[in-house]
Structure formats: structure tokens, C-alpha cells
Amino acid sequence: KSKEAEIKRINKELANIRSKFKGDKALDGYSKKKYVCKLLFIFLLGHDIDFGHMEAVNLLSSNRYTEKQIGYLFISVLVNSNSELIRLINNAIKNDLASRNPTFMGLALHCIASVGSREMAEAFAGEIPKVLVAGDTMDSVKQSAALCLLRLYRTSPDLVPMGDWTSRVVHLLNDQHLGVVTAATSLITTLAQKNPEEFKTSVSLAVSRLSRIVTSASTDLQDYTYYFVPAPWLSVKLLRLLQCYPPPEDPAVRGRLTECLETILNKAQEPPKSKKVQHSNAKNAVLFEAISLIIHHDSEPNLLVRACNQLGQFLQHRETNLRYLALESMCTLASSEFSHEAVKTHIETVINALKTERDVSVRQRAVDLLYAMCDRSNAPQIVAEMLSYLETADYSIREEIVLKVAILAEKYAVDYTWYVDTILNLIRIAGDYVSEEVWYRVIQIVINRDDVQGYAAKTVFEALQAPACHENLVKVGGYILGEFGNLIAGDPRSSPLIQFHLLHSKFHLCSVPTRALLLSTYIKFVNLFPEVKPTIQDVLRSDSQLRNADVELQQRAVEYLRLSTVASTDILATVLEEMPPFPERESSILAKLKKKKGPGTVTDLEDTKRDRSVDVNGGPEPAPASTSAVSTPSPSADLLGLGAAPTAPAGPPPSSGGSGLLVDVFSDSASVVAPLAPGSEDNFARFVCKNNGVLFENQLLQIGLKSEFRQNLGRMFIFYGNKTSTQFLNFTPTLICSDDLQPNLNLQTKPVDPTVEGGAQVQQVVNIECVSDFAEAPVLNIQFRYGGTFQNVSVQLPITLNKFFQPTEMASQDFFQRWKQLSNPQQEVQNIFKAKHPMDTEVTKAKIIGFGSALLEEVDPNPANFVGAGIIHTKTTQIGCLLRLEPNLQAQMYRLTLRTSKEAVSQRLCELLSAQF
Amino acid sequence: MIKAILIFNNHGKPRLSKFYQPYGEDTQQQIIRETFHLVSKRDENVCNFLEGGLLIGGSDNKLIYRHYATLYFVFCVDSSESELGILDLIQVFVETLDKCFENVCELDLIFHVDKVHNILAEMVMGGMVLETNMNEIVTQIDAQNKLEKSEADK
Secondary structure (H helix, E strand, O other): OOHHHHHHHHHHHHHHHHHHHHOOOOOOHHHHHHHHHHHHHHHHOOOOOOOOHHHHHHHHOOOOHHHHHHHHHHHHHHOOOOOOOHHHHHHHHHHHHHOOOHHHHHHHHHHHHHHOOHHHHHHHOOHHHHHHHOOOOOHHHHHHHHHHHHHHHHHOHHHOOOOHHHHHHHHHHHOOOHHHHHHHHHHHHHHHHHOOOOOOOHHHHHHHHHHHHHHOOOOOOHHHEEOOEEOHHHHHHHHHHHOOOOOOOOHHHHHHHHHHHHHHHHHHHOOOOOOOHHHHHHHHHHHHHHHHHHHHHOOOHHHHHHHHHHHHHHHOOOOHHHHHHHHHHHHHHHOOOOOHHHHHOOHHHHHHHHHHOOOHHHHHHHHHHHHHHOOOOOHHHHHHHHHHHHOOOOHHHHHHHHHHHHHHHHHOOOOHHHHHHHHHHHHHHHHHHOOHHHHHHHHHHHHHOOOOHHHHHHHHHHHHOOOOOOHHHHHHHHHHHHHHHHHHOOOHHHOHHHHHHHHHHHHOOOOHHHHHHHHHHHHHHHHHOHHHHHHHHHHHHOHHHHOOOOHHHHHHHHHHHHHHHHOOHHHHHHHOOOOOOOOOOOOHHHHHHHHHHOHHHHHHHHHHOOOOOOOHHHOOOOOOHHHOHHHOOOOOOOOOOOOOOOOOOOOOOOOHHHOOHHHHOOOOOOOOOOOEOOOHHHHHHHOOOOOOEEEEEOOOEEEEEEEEEEOOEEEEEEEEEEOOOOOEEEEEEEEEOOOOOOOOEEEEEOOOOOOEOOOOEEEEEEEEEEOOOOOOOOEEEEEEEEOOEEEEEEEEOOOOHHHHEEEOOOOHHHHHHHHHHOOOHHHEEEEEEEOOOOOOHHHHHHHHHHHOOEEEOOOOOOOOOEEEEEEEEOOOOEEEEEEEEEEEOOOOEEEEEEEEOOHHHHHHHHHHHHOOO | OEEEEEEEEOOOOEEEEEEOOOOOHHHHHHHHHHHHHHHHOOOOOOOOEEEOOOOOOHHHOEEEEEEEOOEEEEEEEOOOOOHHHHHHHHHHHHHHHHHHHOOOOHHHHHHOHHHHHHHHHHHEEOOEEOOOOHHHHHHHHHHHHHHHHHHHHO
């Protein structure tokens, strides 16, 4: 049947139905139903239905179930939320809700949940909670009411008032009817995400419910047992609900939950009760959710290791679905401190998956996981595998892989020649997918690291020899030879003239921006190699340049030619001086990947990894600002084509002379600072060994932190989340440094928008510079108006001395030699204290690494002891630190010894670290 | 939550669409086409999950699907749903259809649009799972049928 024939047929039918509806004869119930069904089907096929709405609304008020039902169906499918009919519909719904006829109530609730408009929320958000918790409501209506309320909460959270009903909803978790429990769990999960305090009691109820399900025999739950698995959907929902909260504090509840999780893990090892795929699906749905919860809690090393092993088994399972999910879960597991190492053991399997999986979805997950498990130890292998996969990768995921390779290569480069090789390979293999950011970045890095410049020049020169090379390579090559071509000019095979001819042979094949860049390279050559000046002047003078139709090219040619003829060598040398190092910044590639994948996924991987100090810009200090301004001679300010990267460092680094003055710029009133919020001390301690997490939370406000430190500099992102549905006004966060702290720690930030919308999150960036060692922590004071009341919160900001640690690896001999050198009594501080947490070796190791020092294995003759070494970087000095932690399991005590060259530093580090165990 | 439930045949003709988030009529049709395009080009025996198309919300969403004879059943869900759980839910849906229509086939879906919607309504509401117990669902549907019959007899 052709398309036209179909349209013709449908138009005929529509005309027929229209005439029936308009006709004088009243239609009987059956015909009405028949025609409405036809309309629904026509709509499904993608044709507009512009009539029948009124008829449907009329059906709602019928007393016959059949008619009412078809009316509601038509409205749920065809009426969108801004229809003018909503008022009429609402009226009918109101009647049905009040009818106490469970079938009619069900229909009405379904309709609300389908349309879910704001008008409906206004009309019914107050009513439905009552239906939900009333004692005499039928189970099926309760189920519907719970999900209906959830839908309204999603569309209009401000219209659903929290109140007495919330505690009664929580108790639905104990309901006899598992359908009711399932619906209620969905509702509570969503509500709890926004109002965690209000629904805190649901944790213990959910745990006991879950425990009853997992320990039940497969026949106990009758119809809710699905292929021998007791209530799988409900178990999944309960486990999701628990993921809204941290591990339960009550040891009894916690113990019970651990037992549940262990039981679920144990069951995975039992032989299947059925060969049906439904059985294993249901069982594994629960298992994966349990593993998610274990990863979310990230607190029981034992469970984490078991989870990791279980996922490892699935990686090799013959079911593709399980391999897919295992790769996905492992990605999150890789970012946990406890299990990162365990995940790494599966590297061969994952690489194999990348090579052999037939399904692109699965290969994509394998790429994600390789990215997540990458660290310095395996980076060369992973990057090499990704590069070789790139040659055959699906087009849809190439760009992402390119970004990932570029980031990993930069992040874990120990040897920058490797980095340069990797990026050039990347351009060679997938040039079209290499975005601007990637090649900007390689140039920034080469400019900032003088140890790699010669190598880079040699390598690009060789790469450019290829008869066909990608334009991106010409850009990189042009730029690098323009800056550092002199480093290889001594070799007769790459003499200045040969370099020039090589670049110029590509010139005519390139687009305008690349040609512009090459012209800049040529003028740089004039300065670097006076002997090629006549050749280059000839090129610039040719008609194809001086009279080029493109205004930018023409202008460059004219100006450069003029510059090369009139300027003295001195002026040329100054104007065309080597580019100054770029200021440190977040990798533009990372920003791009974040944008591509959504902020959550990438940052988490980045920040929770324990490797710091890997940014390549870390090496050289910023150049003096004076040399930078003159390196741009022409009006085309982006002389060297680096559009996104400013050619001059963005202002001199914050001077220490100004002390902390800048800190207070946005608090205009002499504000009264609130006393420190209760509990903030605990949270503060948690941040000593990690950089990200929630610093503070109350009913209204959540403060989250993400921070990164490198040498004596750091950056902290503070996220202020408004947990209410109402605006915060005059929102002013202030950083306060005490007089003692001010000269030693420089903090800079910008004011945030004084209005924070309900449910919104605002971000503030604090740039940190450690000038000298310090002991106190700055205080973050936040003041705002919420409703009519003034709120004032103060918390300590976890910027501690150990953040400026750089780990130092050393052998046993070196360690003890230095240890002896620091034997002066003022240099040593020792603390003996009782363990506050279980004494677990892996946890302790993770904490020491998190603290920032290197963890030195096989250094201490007693293997139970931990030793670490690192250097604290401040602007004025660097302080070497050695530490040794001796646990005594019997006594549950620790002895911690710190030796540094400065007493105050030893003292402070000892204080900070002692509180961690 | 479940963003949409789509059924279409091997040629991409829609047989059921239910959206749990408001989309315009044109967008709905585009989503169906886009989803068909994504799902139909996949081999048999690959995994049942893939990242959602741009229209439905990009990679934050997953398409979870099963292919039965001439029909594709596709659920578009966000990250809060368990993939395997949804896969089983599709199975429950199909088994229930099978019970209610006695060996369901594509024609049943065409001639009983309303019934299919009613069955779905017993399982999923506002994008959340309402009931997973097949016996309970079938009981409800039987009760509806009886009610209809009694009204027709009057």
C-alpha cells in the first residue's frame, strides 16, 4: 500500500468519524468507543487529530465504565498539558476521585499521572496525599495514588507540601501488599533525594524489608516471586532508595544491611534454580543493584573486593548483557580508592573486549572503563590499545576516543617525548576527529616544557615528510617549527631551507586559517634563520600572497614583508621572540569531554583518582609578564592561530604582598560571623585525605567541594545547592582568614550571584596559593535570606597544609639516610593514639596516599609499618617530610612519627594525620 | 523513570506509543523514527541496551529493547532504572499480552489499541512501575472485561 493511498484512506475515515460525531443521531456506547479507538490508531500512525476532544471530555462524565474508560484513554494520549480543556477534565476527575468507586478512582489517578500538568497539580496535589494514607483506601488505589503523587512532584515540586503524611508514607514500606510497597518505594526515593532529612527513617525500614525479602524462601512471596527470585523489582527499588543515603549509622541496621548484601553476593555463586534467562536476569538485576549500593557506600573494603570479583566474572560471561553491565559498573568501581587496584587486574580482559566484542555499545563501555582504570602504571599500554582501536573504531565514538587518548596521554605522561608521539599518532590516525582543543593543547605543552622542544621539532619534521598528511599536523608542525625549528637546523637533513620548503609544499593544500598560521611561521623563520630571508621575502612578495583575495592572508603578507624589510635585527628578535610559557589552566580538552559527556561522568573519574601533580604545565613557573606583550606585531592578534589560548599569561600571579585583602571584597557589611556549624568539624576531618565531597548540609543548603592542588597552588570549586523550592536572596559567601593565616595563604575568588533559585546550584571557584606553611584553616561564612529569615552559616574550609604535598618515591636506603639527617629533636613530632576506626591495612594505605605523601613499600624492615615521603610546596620554600606510622593491633593503638625540616610543619601534619585513624 | 514505551514492527510502523514526558506530536513521531533507526540496524544476539537517541535525551538515557518475531518492544529509560529489571518488565508485558489475547500477534495490537493501553496502564503509571505481578494484572484486566460485558448486556 503506497503512502498516498494510506493518507487518502485515513482522510476518508477521519471525515466519516467527524460526520458521525457531528450527526444528529446520538451514538451508542459501542460506536463511540469504536470511533475513539480509530482516532487513537490514526494518531499513532502520526496524523494530526484536531477533533474529538470535546466528545472525549463528555465521555468522562458518563456513568458507564466502558465510556468513561475510553474517554480517559483518549485524553491521556491526546491531550497535552496546556490544553484549554483541562478545567473541564479536572472537574470530571474531581468527581471520580470523590466517588469512592475504586475503578473510577483508578482511572482518574491514571489520567492525572499521564497529563501531569501544573493546573492538575494545583487542583489535586493537596488531595492525593490524603487518598494515599487514608486507612480505608484499597491497595490498588494506594499504588496508583503513590505514583500519581510522584508524577505531580516531578512537574511541580513546589505544589506538593511536605507534612504529616510523609511519616505515614514511610510506613507504607511495611505494607502487606508488595505492589503498594513497590510504588511507595519509588515515591520515597524521589522525595528523599530532595528532602533527605524528612525521609531518614525510611533507611531502617527499607533495610528490614530488604532483609525479609532476600532471606525468604522462593515460595514465600507467592505471586511476587518471579522465576524463583523473590520480588526482584522491589529489591531493586529498595536498593536504589538506600543509595540516596550514606551507610546507616546505627550499627544494628548497618550490620543487617551488610548481611543482606552478603547474602545477595552469595546467591550469585549458587547454581541457578532455573535455566530460563528470566531467572538469571531477575537475579542479576538485584545483584547489580546491590553492587551499585556497595560502590555508593564505598566503605566496606571486603564487600568492595567481592563486588569487584563478581564483576570480573561477568566480564567473561557469555551473555552480552552481563558483559555490558559489568563494564559499566566497573567504571564506577574504578574511581573508588579501595578498589582501583583490584579493577586494574582486569585490564587484559577489557582490552580483549575492545578488540573482540561485536557490539558497539559494549565496546563503548570498554573504552569508558579503560579510561577510568588508567593511571600512571598502565597508561602507556592503555593509550597504545586505544590508539590501535581507533584505526577501526566506529565513527560514532571516534571523537570521544580521541579526546580520551589526548587527556590520558597528557595526564600520565612521564616522558614527554611519549606524549608528543602519541598526539602526532592521534592526528595521523584520526585527524578529522582531532578537535582544535587537542592540537592547541599539544602546543601549549611543548611551549611550556623546554626538555621536549627539540624532540618535538624533530618529530614533526619527520611526520611532515609523509606525502599526505593531515591539515592538523601541518598546523602543529608549522607552529612548532616556527618556534623551535632552530633546534634541529644544525642537521643538514633539516636545514632551514629544507624546513621551509617542506612546510611550503603543504601551503597550497591548506585552508585559509592554516595558511595564515604558516605565514606567521615564515616570518618567525626570518628571525630564526637570516639566511632564508630572501627566499621567504620572495614568497611573501608573490602575487598569490600580496594580492590574495582573503583579507587576512593579504594583510599578513603585506605586514610581514614590510616587517622583514624595515626592522633591524634587534627589533625582529624582540617582536618575534619565542612564545612565553602559557599560564596554567584546566586542560581545554577535559572541558570539552565534560561538555560532551555531561559534567558528572568525567569529573568524578578525574577527581577521585589518587594521582595528583600530573599536569604538564606544572613544571616551569609562569614567565615574567614583561616579555609577552611584544610578541604580537600585527593587528591580527592571534598571530599564531591560537584562537582559544591568549598569547599573554593572564596577569601576574597573585602577589603575596597584598596578603588576604582580596578575600573580603564581596562582603560589604561588617558581617557578624556565625559560630562554626555543629558537625562541620567531622566533615572537615574527612577532607584531609580527600578532595571532593559534601562539606556541609542542613535542611536548606548543601555545600559540596571539588578541589585540586598542584605544587603550591590549588583550586577549589564550591557548590552551593539550594535544597528548597524557594529562592535564597542576598546570598553572600565570605572567606575569612585569621590574622595568623592571612600572610601564609592567599585565597582569591569572585562573588557569586546573590540570588539562588529554588533547587538550583551555584558554583564558586577559589584560587589558592600557599605562601608559607600554615596551621589554621580558613572559614567559609555564608549569609542569605530564606523566606523572611536571615540565615548565617560558618564552616571550616578544608584547605590544609598537606594539600600542597608532592609525593616522593625513594628507596629504603635513601629513606633512612634522610631520616637520620632529620634527627634534631625539634624536627620530630610523635603522637601515640588509640585507633578510632577499624585497623585495616588497605584503608590505611589509601589514607596515607590520600594525605598526599608517597607510600613507600618495602622500606620499613617491619612490613606492618607504613612509611611515606613527600615535599610540601609553598611559595617561599619547599619542605621535605618523612612519616612513619606503626600500628599495634593488640592494643589498637598507633604511633605516628613525623620528621620535617620545620617544627611547625611536623606539628601540623602530625595533628592532621593522627585524626584520620 | 521510564520516558517512553514504544512498539513498532520490523518496518518501523508504530503499533503502540506511550510517552511519560510531554513531547509535541511531531517530536513523538520523530522519536519513534529515530528509535527504530537505532534499534533496527543492530544484529541479533548483541546486547539489549544502547544509548538513547538525541531527541529522547541523549546518552543520559538508555534504550532497552527486545525483538519478538515481527515486533520491537522498546523502553526508553533514564539512569535511575535497572537495565535488567526493565528487560524483565518487557517480558512480563509480553507474557501478559499473550495471556489476555491468547497468543498475541501484531493484529491484536492494531485492533485493540484500547486494550493494550489498559494492560500497560496496569503495569506502568506516570513512568514508574506500578505492578509487576502478572496474576494481579490479569485479574484486573479480567475484572474490566466483565464490567464491560455486563454493561453491554444491559
